[in-house]
Amino acid sequence: MTFWNDPINLISEWLRGIFMGWGMAANLAMVITNIIGIFVIILFAMAIAIFLVWVERKVVARFQDRLGPNRIGPFGLFQPFADIVKLIIKEDITPEGADKLIFNMAPVISLASVILIWAVVPLASQIYGVDINVAVLYLVAAGAFGTLSVIMAGWSSNNKYALIGAFRMVATMISYEIPMVVALLIPTIIAGTMSLKEISNAQNGIWFAFLSPLGLLLFVISAIAELGRSPFDLNEAESEIVAGFHIEYTGMKFGLFYAGELLHAFTFGGFMAVFFFGGYGGFFGLEKLAAFSWLSNPFIQMVVFLIKALIGYWVIMWIKYSMPRIRIDHMLAFNWKFLTPLAFVLLMMTALLDKLLAPTNFYVSGMFISNLLFAWIVIEILRSRSKQERAHDIEHAEPVELAAHH
Amino acid sequence: MTPDQVIFILCAAVIVVTAIMVVTSPNLIHAALWLIATLFGVAILYALLQAGFLALVQVVIYIGAIAILFIFAVMLTRREMRDKGPQLNKNWALAAILAVLTFGGLFYILSGWSGFSGKAAEIPAGMDTLRNLGFALVSPDAYLLPFEVASILLLAALIGAIYIASASKK
Amino acid sequence: MSIPLSWYLILSAALFSIGLFGVLARKNAVAILLGIELMLNAVNINLVSFWRYGNIASISGQVFAIIVFAVAAAEVAVGLALIISVYRRRTTVIANDLDLLKW
Numbered sequence: 001m002t003f004w005n006d007p008i009n010l011i012s013e014w015l016r017g018i019f020m021g022w023g024m025a026a027n028l029a030m031v032i033t034n035i036i037g038i039f040v041i042i043l044f045a046m047a048i049a050i051f052l053v054w055v056e057r058k059v060v061a062r063f064q065d066r067l068g069p070n071r072i073g074p075f076g077l078f079q080p081f082a083d084i085v086k087l088i089i090k091e092d093i094t095p096e097g098a099d100k101l102i103f104n105m106a107p108v109i110s111l112a113s114v115i116l117i118w119a120v121v122p123l124a125s126q127i128y129g130v131d132i133n134v135a136v137l138y139l140v141a142a143g144a145f146g147t148l149s150v151i152m153a154g155w156s157s158n159n160k161y162a163l164i165g166a167f168r169m170v171a172t173m174i175s176y177e178i179p180m181v182v183a184l185l186i187p188t189i190i191a192g193t194m195s196l197k198e199i200s201n202a203q204n205g206i207w208f209a210f211l212s213p214l215g216l217l218l219f220v221i222s223a224i225a226e227l228g229r230s231p232f233d234l235n236e237a238e239s240e241i242v243a244g245f246h247i248e249y250t251g252m253k254f255g256l257f258y259a260g261e262l263l264h265a266f267t268f269g270g271f272m273a274v275f276f277f278g279g280y281g282g283f284f285g286l287e288k289l290a291a292f293s294w295l296s297n298p299f300i301q302m303v304v305f306l307i308k309a310l311i312g313y314w315v316i317m318w319i320k321y322s323m324p325r326i327r328i329d330h331m332l333a334f335n336w337k338f339l340t341p342l343a344f345v346l347l348m349m350t351a352l353l354d355k356l357l358a359p360t361n362f363y364v365s366g367m368f369i370s371n372l373l374f375a376w377i378v379i380e381i382l383r384s385r386s387k388q389e390r391a392h393d394i395e396h397a398e399p400v401e402l403a404a405h406h
Numbered sequence: 407m408t409p410d411q412v413i414f415i416l417c418a419a420v421i422v423v424t425a426i427m428v429v430t431s432p433n434l435i436h437a438a439l440w441l442i443a444t445l446f447g448v449a450i451l452y453a454l455l456q457a458g459f460l461a462l463v464q465v466v467i468y469i470g471a472i473a474i475l476f477i478f479a480v481m482l483t484r485r486e487m488r489d490k491g492p493q494l495n496k497n498w499a500l501a502a503i504l505a506v507l508t509f510g511g512l513f514y515i516l517s518g519w520s521g522f523s524g525k526a527a528e529i530p531a532g533m534d535t536l537r538n539l540g541f542a543l544v545s546p547d548a549y550l551l552p553f554e555v556a557s558i559l560l561l562a563a564l565i566g567a568i569y570i571a572s573a574s575k576k
Numbered sequence: 577m578s579i580p581l582s583w584y585l586i587l588s589a590a591l592f593s594i595g596l597f598g599v600l601a602r603k604n605a606v607a608i609l610l611g612i613e614l615m616l617n618a619v620n621i622n623l624v625s626f627w628r629y630g631n632i633a634s635i636s637g638q639v640f641a642i643i644v645f646a647v648a649a650a651e652v653a654v655g656l657a658l659i660i661s662v663y664r665r666r667t668t669v670i671a672n673d674l675d676l677l678k679w
Contacts, residue, residue, distance in 0.1 A: 031409055102439065133536060137462040144470025148442065151477055155435065170474065177470075408578045418587045425591055425614055429598030434606060441610055444591075448617050451587075454579075455628045460641055467645055472613070472652050479656040480606055483663040494601050495672065501600035509593035516585050524581045524629050535635065542635045549639045556646040563650035571657035 006126050007298060012037065038119075041129050045118045049263040052313075053080040056262060059314065063321040083255075090251035098248065099156040106153035107249065107256035113145035114264045121270055122197045124280045124301035136184050136194040139271070140177065143226065146264070147173045153257075154245035165244025168328050169228055169235035175335045176225035176232075182343035183219035186212050186350050187275040200279030209276040211367045214346055214375055216276045220315070222339065223268045225331070227261070230320040234328050269312030273305060277312075280305040342378065349374060414454060421447040432493045434480045442473045456529060459536055584625035591618035605659050605669045609652065616648045 003010055012033050019029035054069075054077060061068025069076035094103060119129035120138055132138060147170055154166020188194050190211055191202035209216050225232040235244045246257045273279055280301035281287070287295035294300060326334070349370060357366040424443040431437040445468045452461035516522055529535070542548040591614055598611025620641050627637020663669050 027409055099435075102435075132458060133534075134459050134462055137459065137466065141462045141465040141470070144466055147470060147474060151474060152439070155477070155481070174471070174474065410579055414579050414583060418583070421587065422590055422594070425594040428610055428614065429594055429602065429607075434604060437607060437610055441613065444614065445617065448621060451584075451621060452624055455584075455624050457624050457628070457638055457641075460624060460638060463642070463645060467649055468613075468617075472649060475652060475656055476606065476610065479660060482660055483606065483669045493603055493607065495603045498601035501597050504600065505593040505597035508596055509589050512589040512592070513586060516582070516589070521629075522580075522582045522585070525578075527629075527632065529632055533632070535632070535638070538633070538635045539638050542639055543642075549636075552639070552643055556643050559650050560646055563653050567653040567657035570654070570661050 004297065004299075008037075008127055037129070041118055042115055045115045045263060046259075048266060049259045050080045050084075052262045052266050053083060053259070055310075055313075056317065059317050060321055063318070087252050087255040092251045092253070093248075095158055095248045097158040099158075102152050102156035103248075104253070106149050106156065107246075107253045107260070109145060109152065110149035111256045111260040111263075113142050113149060114260050114267060116142045116145070117267050120196055121267070121274070122200055122280060123305050124298035125197070125201075125296070126298045127302055128197060131195055131197045133193065133195045135196045136188055139184070140181055143173075143177065143180075150245050153249070157245070157248040159248055161242060162245050162247045165235050165247070169245055172228065172232060172235060172328070172331055173226055175332055176222045176339075179218055179335065179339040179343040180222035180226055182340075182347050183215050183222060184271075184275065185347055186215035186218075189347070189351050189354055196274055196279070200274055200281055203278040203282045205285065206364055207276065207278045207282055211364060212276075212346075212350060212371055213368070214371045215350070216272070218339065218343055218346065219275065220272065220319075222335075223271070224316060224319060225335070227265050227268060227316075229261075229265060229316065231323040231326050232331055233320075234325055234331070265316050266309060266313045269314075269316060270305070270309040272312035272315075273308035277308050279308075346371075346374065410454065413450070417447050417450050417454070420444075421451070430494075434484075434493075435477065438473060438476045438480055441476065442469055445469050445473065457535070459539065581625060581629045584621060584629075588618040588621040588625075591615075591621070603670050603672065605662075605671050605674075606656070608671060609655050609659075613648065613652065616644060620644055 015033045015036065016026075016029045019032060020026060024032075057079065058068040058076065069079040072078045072082050094100060117139060120132060120135045122128040122131070150169045150173065151166050154162045154169075157163075187199055187208050190208055191199045193199065193202075224230075228235055246254060249257060281304075283292070283295055286292050295304075350367070353367055353370055357363045360366075421444055424440045424447065427440040428437050428444060431440060445464065449461045449464040449469075452458075452464060543553050544550055595611045595614030595618060598614060599608050600611075602608055602611065623637050623641045623644070627635070627641075630637070659669055662674060666674065668674070
């Protein structure tokens with residue numbers, strides 16, 4: 001168990017040895033070592049959040065054909081620290097009539113619900129917080145906490161706009177939880193387990209993105225809606241509702257909401273990597289060759305995972321900065337009338353084909369082609385419906401008087 | 407004092423204190439938020455009992471859906487933004503006596519039972535309770551029928567709630 | 577496992593009694609439903625602890641608890657829909673004021 005191959009276990013054994021050498025009972029040493037491990041995970045998540053502030057601003061700048069921050073540090077790398085200092089020295093205003101305890105707890109719960117998720121994300125085969133066998137359900141539960149923080153923020157601000165923004169945001173978030181859970185069930189069925197480490201290991205042969213591309217698409221769409229980012233960001237867009245549920249938050253409390261949102265988006269990029277792109281592994285069996293055995297090293301796996309998560313995050317940002325906003329009633333209609341039935345039919349089809357094709361040789365091609373066939377059928381149905389609607393509109397159109405015609 | 411006992415005592419204290427706050431808080435939104443704390447405490451208790459699946463289902467369903475439903479219902483049924491007057495009705499003393507009697511009665515009956523101070527058996531290694539639960543819910547000679555009936559119950563509740571709460575058509 | 581079964585049973589009895597007090601002593605109909613939720617949670621704690629301290633191989637305790645989850649969710653949904661509908665007509669949710677059927 002050298003450091004190179006198994007870092008976390010080695011460090012925790014060493015720490016426990018030190019504590020017991022000081023005369024503590026074995027139980028207490030274990031508890032204190034676990035608490036130190038929790039702090040390390042939180043620090044890691046927050047360090048990534050700081051880095052993401054820089055990534056976000058540079059990438060949006062390049063999408064908009066400009067340079068982005070480049071004055072503070074080389075390539076503007078120390079920009080997040082300037083942002084943090086600015087947020088800390090701003091005045092901390094609590095509106096009159098606001099419910100003080102709930103007002104102060106809401107940003108904390110919002111950030112906590114994101115950091116909680118990092119306890120189960122496997123960064124490498126030997127580097128993870130904990131490997132529970134119901135990790136997929138744990139992810140959904142942590143998302144439920146985020147919903148709670150939105151409504152606490154909107155209600156306690158004592159502000160009409162905050163309340164309306166919070167209602168819309170909560171309606172969007174709980175509506176899009178259903179297609180997201182079903183999209184997460186698809187890799188669970190194919191891998192046969194809910195544990196994230198086992199799902200990553202099950203993709204050693206082939207990535208699940210090839211087995212279920214429609215599942216990947218469904219997950220990306222519902223994840224972006226869950227996050228509340230463009231094109232689903234009617235609830236906090238400046239031209240619509242002036243920042244929505246976090247209107248009344250200033251200074252570092254707003255910083256907590258902002259950092260939580262960026263970290264949440266990166267975490268969903270990480271999920272795309274774990275559930276559909278092989279997680280920390282997925283080298284198509286390459287690591288079994290002697291020349292490539294270094295690919296099984298935990299540190300290399302961690303780097304691979306972070307690169308895949310960053311690519312997923314970049315896709316989410318790409319969609320955010322290229323698409324126009326969707327109206328709230330269109331958002332909800334899209335979810336309940338299109339995504340949810342699609343998700344359920346896709347789940348049933350995947351479960352059926354997974355059992356039928358498993359013993360045959362046609363597993364990969366069968367699943368892939370069935371997905372393409374299903375997508376084609378759905379597009380045909382949509383096309384015929386839109387033709388009907390357009391014909392209906394053309395029939396029933398009436399000429400309208402121009403305003404300046406008098 | 408093993409770590410398990412410490413966690414249990416902390417958890418039980420949180421559950422009882424927040425439950426008392428739920429039933430005595432004059433502001434209903436605060437009562438709903440205290441309920442969320444109680445439900446979270448109960449979820450930790452399920453994790454202590456090594457029913458991890460139930461703990462997460464408790465968080466997702468109770469905190470993620472039912473508690474939010476309560477908060478929305480409270481917001482939609484208030485005449486003004488303040489709660490006025492005491493929130494306990496005129497029989498509250500009798501209700502308190504009845505609650506204490508119920509607790510005493512349950513305690514008395516249970517303490518006369520021989521298995522009251524039983525210790526837990528170790529879960530045999532290799533038994534996957536999650537797998538057993540999954541099989542039990544979908545095997546025809548286990549609990550498939552109650553499972554399907556529960557889903558029909560939820561469908562009926564869904565349709566009923568939407569119909570009752572939708573705006574009346576003039 | 578060093579926690580005796582009695583601790584769990586006493587806790588669930590206490591939670592049940594507190595919920596009972598909430599149902600009997602509150603004016604607002606939504607607050608009465610909050611008390612009912614506490615009682616359902618107490619019952620669930622009992623079910624799961626009896627599963628754990630009894631026959632672990634037979635999973636009936638957990639299945640029962642899951643069915644109770646489903647029933648609680650259904651009851652809360654319909655109950656709150658009824659309360660909202662009543663509020664639309666009478667603009668009050670105080671349980672004592674809903675007395676149209678009394679003679």
